[in-house]
Amino acid sequence: MYVCLCHAITDTQIKNAVSQGDSxxxxxxxxxxxxxxxGKCARMAVQIIQNQLERE
Ligand code: FES
Structure with missing residues (x-):
């Protein structure tokens, strides 16, 4: 699923970034x-980052 339309960034890419150490x-x-x-994607990106941090 695309999170950031400006840069075509998906939730998977954000989760992978957290797995590689981003917090x-x-x-x-x-x-x-x-x-x-x-900046419209910021809130959703933060939620994905937090969910992924809780999983790891
Ligand atoms: Fe991410 Fe615009 S949708 S900066």
């Missing part, structure tokens, strides 16, 4: 560019 929106933004354009 915040700032980390994932740096790695993938998520939420660095319109």
């Amino acid at each position: 915040s929106l700032a980390d994932v933004k740096k790695r993938l560019g998520v939420a660095d354009q319109c």
Whole structure:
């Protein structure tokens, strides 16, 4: 599922970024560019990051 339409970033890519050590929106933004354009995806991206952190 696409989370960030500006950069065509999926939830799977965000989960993988967390698995590789990212633990915040700032980390994932740096790695993938998520939420660095319109910002509409930020809230959903944060939820995905938090869910993935709880799973790991
Ligand atoms: Fe992610 Fe616009 S949808 S920055």
